[in-house]
Amino acid sequence: MIDLTPLWLSLKTASAATAITFVLGVLTARWRLRYKHRGLDILDGILLFPLALPPTVIGLCLLMIFGRQSPIGEALSSIGVSIIFSWPAAVIAATVVTFPLMYQTVRAAFLQIEPNLLDVARIFGFSEWRIIWVVMIPLCWTSMAAAIVLSFMRALGEFGATLMIAGNIPGQTQTVPIAIFFAVESGELSQAVILSLIIMSISVCVVFLMSLLSR
């Protein structure tokens, strides 16, 4: 009998990470739209780091940021919260690696919006906050859907950074990619194949669902 806990963990992690990265990506892209300063291009480059760096390095950085030796880690542990080797750590890792995909796609989409449309909304007295959710996102929904699919898939496949900061603890932080990796390494190929097939069918389902929604 195959253990399906990694699957639930993965779905939970990827969904949470996609939701967080969506909000962060949209807000950052909107903020970035307003400021066209050249120097901010450097910031765009920095925001792409998680895509370019090996995931293990990102995991190591996160370990340094949230670990017991850092000020953040110390502050959290003084209120009884330990991030490392917990499920939130997996969500953080997935959010960080998916952020560049979300941000870049959303920003490109926002740049395509006719600025006059936003001014019209302003004339009608819409708040900037409301314009984002009621005007901008619906206007480029197809790109949004693409950004969500890309981020969800990347989160689902996330391995390196997650293994580093969330660890490989069966039932707690062992997501599907981690389970597959250790199954392959242990020579338990049938387990790896089944989990891979499940991931593949989820991918197909998600793409199908999103194409229905963006029609």
Place this chain on the structure above:
Amino acid sequence: MITGLTVPFLTIAIVSCAKREVLTISAAISLRAPLLDIANQFHLTYPHTQLVFNFGSSGSLRHQIENGAPVDIYMSAASNDMETLLNKGLVERDSHQSILANSIVLITHNTNSTINDFTDLSGQSIDKIAVGHFNSVPVGRYAKDTLRSMELLEILRPKLVFAKNALQIITYVESKNIEAGFVYKTDALKSKNIKIIAAVDPSTHRPINYYYAIIQNSPHSELANTFLHFVKEDSSMKLFQDHGFLTEEALTSQLTE
């Protein structure tokens, strides 16, 4: 257009091949430091050769060889991975040999003074213990043997975090995110921020031997033999010892003492 691009590249490749014979060695990552030292020495004696190392976990390296990776020598940290290749006829049986041994130690951070012995592992001061993944990482397999024979396995199981290699265990302990871990003595010696609390009794786990063999039908088997002879020489064995490894010779003298 494509041929225009590839021709210069091919020429470069051919020219460099003609100049040096290249030997590709897939070796367990724990052997990295001494092997690089030995490679430097080897290069001084045989300047017209080039050693290319592919370091990784013994299991991953075995998978690559099983799938036809162009490798000349396999150096494994686990007997079962080598056995698999021997049984499949993928390595030359005659060249198969064990030359080195390692040992397992319990480590903690330099500044940690709450852990002094194995018995402390079950205490409250220890939240997590890092070990190699039991089924796929040799250093984890040996730790499992030990924990089982000390009857600590079931007690400690909720505290275990399974790493994919020894380096990950050391990173966790160095960064104080995990209080204790089981690693090879050779890896523990490399880090200045960790200390060895206790050596694991070798009788509690299966022997930790390193094995090497030449890959079947290697086009460079002659050079591979030369290299393996070089590895067995005293000067190379001295380099292994410097990095904390036990050589077969030292092992036999230990047993007779």
